[in-house]
Amino acid sequence: MAEPTTRHSPLAGAADRLARVTDAAGGAIAMAEVPFLTQLDLRLDPKGPAAAALGVTLPTHACTSARSGDVDVLWLGPDEWLVVGPPGAAERLAGQLRPAAGSEHVSVVDVSAQRTTLLLSGPRVRDLLALGCAIDLHPRSFGPGDCVQTELAHAPVVLFRRDPGFLIFVRASFAAHLADWLVDASVEYTGIPT
């Protein structure tokens, strides 16, 4: 692990603007980066013995997640999951997952820096996301713990319904674009034209 003091999260430079949106929206919407989360891309056969030996629960229903301790495992595809943990846990988690493979073909790739995370919450957050996302986020279709890979503001994202709102995983190179878009899309709630 690098010395934390050398690190810069992709949206460190946008923190003030996101905070201003949160202030100006008067409770309608809140948004902030959740930096440096541990993220591992896990690929394996969910029916193989390794899947049962991981020490975390693998959700097998499409677009759902499972929580084990401080780890969320998000379904990304029929043989792919995103394992999300607190900052600095990559070695611990990889060290836990890799031995489960045995002789099976399992891959665990550290992608913690590949995407950063935004937490969006507030009563108008679904209306805000609807401005740039074609997925139906109504509670009847997308409940707590559900996750989806899709596009938001034309950028690839993983949306994760996680109390108190939505965690948005966005690739680091798209993060500034998405932050700009969110600030702009919030104008209706902040009253600050861009």
Add this chain to the structure above:
Amino acid sequence: MMLIPCPWCGPRNESEFHYGGAAGVAYPADPGALSDEEWARYLFFRDNPKGPFEERWSHSAGCRRWFTLVRDTVTNEIVAS
């Protein structure tokens, strides 16, 4: 904007998918054994029917899985998936 049934993620907007053309055009087992004409047929010749067409799609903005469905090229109706 078609609603395409991803076999894994369920129905999603067409804009999340990549089109992969005709299904069932397998990479030849031994390309070296083919004549130029047979190889050209693999490379360049595809059916373009009016009506049901078996074709490949990839859910590129989602689970990235490839799959096959049958779409009516006149109505865009997905008649089998």
Add this chain to the structure above:
Amino acid sequence: MTGQEFRTDRGGLVDRSRPLRFRFDGRDYTGYEGDTLASALLANGVHRTGASIRLGRPRGIFSAGVEEPNALVQIEEPFPEPMLPATTVELYDGLVARGLGGRGRLADRPDPARYDAIHAHCDVLVVGAGPAGLAAASAAASAGGRVIVIDDQPRPGGSLLGAGSPVPELPPNPELRLLTRTTAFGYYDDNYVVAVERRTNHLGANAPAHLSRERIWRIRAREVVLATGAHERSLAFADNDRPGVMLAGAARTYVNRYGVRPGRRAVVMTTNDSAYAAALDLHAAGVEIAAVADLRPGGSPAWAQRCAERGIDVLDGHAVARVIGEDRVSAVTLRRKDGGPARDLDADLLLVSGGWNPVAALYSQAGGRLTYDEELGAFRPDGSCRQAVTVVGTHTPGIAVWTLPGGDPATAFVDLQRDVTVADLERATGTGMRSVEHVKRYTTAGTAHDQGKTSGTLTSGVVAGLIGAEIGELGTTTFRPPYAPVSFAALAGRDRGLRYDPVRVTALHAWHEAHGAPFENVGQWKRPWYYPGDGEDMVTAVLRECRAAREGVAMMDASTLGKIEVGGPDAAVLLDRLYTNMMSTLKVGAVRYGVMCRPDGMVLDDGTVSRLAEDRFLVTTTTGNAAAVLDWMEEWLQTEWPELRVHCTSVTEQWATVAVVGPRSREVVAALSPGLDVSREGFGFMTWRDAVLAGIPGRVFRISFSGELAYELNVSWWDAAALWDAVLAAGAAHGITPYGTETMHVLRAEKGYPIIGQDTDGTVTPYDLGLGWAVSKKKPDFVGKRSFSRADTSRADRKQLVGLLPDDGRTLLPEGAHLVETPALPEPPVPTLGHVTSAYHSAALGRTFALALVRGGRDRIGERVFAPLGDDLVPVTITSSVLYDPEGARRDG
């Protein structure tokens, strides 16, 4: 001014306590809140709004809604907007508009308003909030569904508003959303309906800046209910276009909804019962009804009785023979339709009803067919649509009559907006046309702004009569989106400027910006192009950066390169099949340049392959191709070789990359990583090592894209800024120079390294690029191999990558310039030898040079050819593509 002399004393849905001032054609008027511009003009006695586009005939307000063909206006204030029907413009204070003679004028300044778009989902979408739509919405909501109701008017009610009837309330329900001022204009596959909501247009200059003026709704509905009502149609008769001629239902709407009398004395011409209600309502509001002419012999006894009770004359079997008045109807001549004496009636209003056409545009767009219904005298949805759509509503019976007898067909208008007359249709059918689609294109009927809403069926009917066909067999023209005009600003929404396409940046973007770099777009990425020093132009800056890389040390942000981790027991097998080179023989710790082709043998991408472990590789791709290459690998893995145990994971943003380039780069890397053996022997070309760089864990690759001694340093994206600063500090003593993409391009081009996508275009093989050395002869197969022996790919005269040296070393050839054989252009067509793909100033060569794809180029080395430059042809000499250090002596320092 007093004004509004045609306003009724009471009634209507306008708010008489809220007068609004507006100006039309230079005159000041007042109306009320709740008016449209059209109703306010009529309240002030203004019928004529402009002139027709082709013939310049005076035209007036004809309808009361979106179907309006005549009354197009130009909004001047608060912001210029062309071609809006006055019948759809809600009146606001300060509105300035003028009538149009056809075309409008776009604003000459940027629109300051905000436009956006939103996605919505529902179980039931109801289009139209008239009585049928409201009933459907209430039923769907009470069944527990998520319901959206949209209507183009400011309030629900639909036809009830025009009839002056009470409007039922929608039940309160959080899952029932009513969108007023919203027009559904497109019905696409799988119940995807697109609508535009006019959110603040009606507020004029008082619209708040933070709300979007218009919003596009992209609605996905499980079921759609179309309750879009019907549009009244006119009849073709001479001078049926005079101001004062108005659809009967529209006149009724003006009286009941807006409290406006559209005239003092009216003649009513009808073929059906509906116009009687208009006659009675106008009569009740104080409009004198000179007569109701009902074309049907016998007319409608029940309605005739009600008219008689009010003293209104009903003339059955009568038709309009003549309209008198040019700028405004002054009298109407009626005559029995089979002849007989004419009767002139003074009137300033002629109300017409030729029947009602169900509004079927959305149904038709959805893929549904229309069928001609004898009872309605109109086309209606046939209920056969494959999409989950239902059409609801009531219909008014009518008869199939399109033209009134007698009169000059040259002034009997069918399409008012396009000035198409019965005579025009006669001309079209006279040439032999038998399809309404052909007639439409020949005459332009139905092609105007209103898309023939009032004229389409009339056109079909007249044409059917002319050619002796059944209208049901003839059909209508095709309905296509948009149902009503939508501004480009609304369609663009917020997807404009920098938001048109996402901008991708590296972790070092802020540094590049702070150091004045202009940016080059590469795919969606912004890459620093060069770093101008004080007073430097681009050429000077790039020459300086190039010199630093060739003579000292330079550094660049190479983080945009695509990176894919390919892991699994069969990873080497996959790479052997997808790259032209052999990758399975690569040793752990080694790196190989690789080329990927499509099955047709054309280069798809290139990059490096580093073996991280026996079963793990790190693959790099060109900046713009990362996603495509990952998709390519997945496609082959999933669809052709599912038996291969391989996983591919994008790590493009996991790793930031800093290239350190130049003869002094070894010292810089040594200073950054004291524990790393950077010696020539200890860290050879095309190998990689784990290393700690200025305290940051990472990887170092001995890769060169310049021909110089060079290293690529990879650390976590989070640590990129710290590494960049450390490299700057470690290189300071050597004058380390940051460089951008332009210098990178010059350096690689001097070495003849192609850029896939710049020097290639999908028709170029590895052999064409001189990369035959990277094509394995040992592997039995790989994607593309078979194609190299096709006759076309093995031709000797294919275009090949070569260098070009202009005679004048100051001449920079334009990229894309074609090359010709002779110093003077022959007669066209001029045969081309090929074209320039890259051209630069070279510090190392002390002159300009270029790369080009030239027919049989390698056999032409040494030949002089010519390139057009401005009006001249300039001589250039073909050379090897490798112009600098052809021995490769510099790569190890």
